[in-house]
Amino acid sequence: MEDFRKVLSREDVAPLLRRSFVNTLFDSTFMLLGIIVGVAHASGAGLRAIALTMATSSLALGISTGVSVYESELLERERAISELERALFRDLEGTWIERSAKLIALLLALVNFSTPLLSFGVTIIPFAIAAIGALGLREAAWASIALALATLFAAGAYIGRMGGKNPWIRGLRMAGFGLLAFTIGFLIDSLA
Numbered sequence: 001m002e003d004f005r006k007v008l009s010r011e012d013v014a015p016l017l018r019r020s021f022v023n024t025l026f027d028s029t030f031m032l033l034g035i036i037v038g039v040a041h042a043s044g045a046g047l048r049a050i051a052l053t054m055a056t057s058s059l060a061l062g063i064s065t066g067v068s069v070y071e072s073e074l075l076e077r078e079r080a081i082s083e084l085e086r087a088l089f090r091d092l093e094g095t096w097i098e099r100s101a102k103l104i105a106l107l108l109a110l111v112n113f114s115t116p117l118l119s120f121g122v123t124i125i126p127f128a129i130a131a132i133g134a135l136g137l138r139e140a141a142w143a144s145i146a147l148a149l150a151t152l153f154a155a156g157a158y159i160g161r162m163g164g165k166n167p168w169i170r171g172l173r174m175a176g177f178g179l180l181a182f183t184i185g186f187l188i189d190s191l192a
Contacts, residue, residue, distance in 0.1 A: 007103045016104070018162070020111045024065055025155050026174070028116035030181050031061060032123045033148050037185035040127075040141035047137060051127055058120035066113030070105050077101035123148050145182060152178040 007013055035057055040050050081101060085092050092098050126143035129135045135143070156174025160167035 007100050017111055020108050021115055022155055024112050024115035028061055028119040029148050029151050033182050034185050036141055036144050037189050058116040062113040062116040066109045069112045070109035073105040073108050122151055149175045149178045
């Protein structure tokens with residue numbers, strides 16, 4: 001646990017985790033928007049099919065991004081350690097440098113794995129309400145789309161604030177891209 005605290009206190013780790021979280025949040029939210037358009041607005045789609053499609057897709061994306069980020073980040077860090085070993089004429093196996101490289105890769109993988117599940121947790125709320133009969137399926141789909149767009153807005157505003165830019169403009173821009181993706185998906189679905 002002490003090693004995790006030390007890694008998290010490093011200046012280069014927080015920006016990596018932030019970028020990883022935001023990128024995966026956008027990817028997973030856009031994916032869920034596509035699912036809602038493709039499944040929830042399709043005639044005859046049931047609540048179970050919608051929820052399972054959202055859940056399994058989010059889990060698959062989490063596993064995919066988690067594993068790929070872990071492997072690629074570990075590879076890059078191992079390459080950097082090998083170069084450092086050559087420069088120092090010293091084996092760094094078992095050192096803090098090696099342990100921290102593995103911990104950073106693991107933290108990034110965990111962020112990438114859990115972010116699609118978080119996005120799913122937000123966008124499934126209206127469908128959970130529909131499951132208890134307090135909301136119709138069509139209304140739940142629209143409410144879920146609104147939550148997805150709000151998630152994109154919040155992430156964009158966060159990016160804006162962190163970058164010293166206008167958070168409202170960044171938030172609206174990200175939500176606008178989400179709305180564009182939804183609109184294109186809705187038009188494609190209406191043609192089918």
